[in-house]
């Protein structure tokens with residue numbers, strides 16, 4: 001393709017003067033670590049998603065770690081999840097000493113297939129240790145809500161907590177008892193969000209836990225600050241001397257006030273960002289509908305995505321890397337489909353679960369029949385540029401290049 005007139009990134013956050021002013025406000029206040037801006041961001045975030053509590057942390061991975069600890073995941077437990085996700089999802093399970101049990105996805109939504117969950121629930125003896133399912137960790141992949149109704153139905157029958165990895169899903173909605181509700185209300189027990197710049201809003205790095213369980217929220221607040229009994233803000237404003245104590249092992253998973261101040265401005269932009277992303281996704285749908293062999297993402301009738309990513313399944317005659325390279329040469333950045341964790345060395349050869357090699361793993365880097373749809377999604381899809389300020393002309397160009405590249 002000779003026409004290298006463009007340089008279109010895969011994503012670009014919408015940041016500007018209000019965020020810069022907010023960061024300045026926090027800096028000039030002299031309070032830069034977790035403090036009043038974090039508290040305000042939490043209140044505003046909870047109000048936006050409709051949850052009773054929101055607790056800010058350093059990123060979504062740490063949020064997931066705390067969520068799993070709160071619902072009681074302990075070493076040797078199993079947690080049902082997907083392989084088809086960013087590696088942080090499964091890593092957070094391993095941080096608890098627990099074992100991720102991977103379930104395949106639905107090819108249309110790229111989300112966990114609820115029909116396959118029951119098959120892997122249970123008690124079993126593995127590596128000489130008794131292991132049992134302790135929780136279900138589902139992902140709203142690329143912002144598309146997963147089938148929470150079906151998942152919660154199974155979870156309730158087996159008395160299992162459900163954690164939602166909503167890293168990508170701020171602003172996404174699900175039809176719940178006839179009403180559209182925000183992901184993060186939460187519909188499961190705890191939802192975890194990311195504010196990494198690849199997400200719809202950003203604080204540089206950052207995360208949020210939402211729940212309606214007051215005890216868990218209290219627990220998150222202790223854990224995120226070294227297990228310290230008194231927050232800094234309370235000691236700072238105290239009229240009497242306070243000695244803090246450390247009743248439990250904690251972590252440093254704090255968000256800073258500089259990040260939170262930026263996050264509050266991003267939250268104000270969020271409705272406009274989501275509206276624009278839905279418009280851009282609709283434009284892709286319309287312009288790509290007639291491309292032979294190309295499969296477009298589907299949105300179930302009960303879901304409204306925030307379109308954190310727009311993922312197309314390439315025609316069978318196209319080679320993924322080749323398509324991506326041709327597009328890159330033409331000035332269009334793409335990304336391959338979401339990774340499969342089970343194919344990474346960190347999840348195969350390493351003796352990671354119980355100190356001995358896992359002879360019973362039915363997957364290796366080469367592949368796994370049980371996770372066929374996950375592997376297909378990784379190998380056969382590509383993410384197209386989608387961000388708030390992409391112009392109509394740039395989007396048209398992406399479509400033109402893709403169409404030319406995919407021709408039979």
Ligand SMILES: Cc1ncc(COP(=O)(O)O)c(C=O)c1O
Pocket residue numbers: 059060061062085086088089139141165167168193194195196206207
């Ligand atoms: C589905 C999913 N879960 C978790 C994470 C981790 O988020 P963070 O980078 O905020 O730790 C990501 C980030 O890409 C993600 O996409």
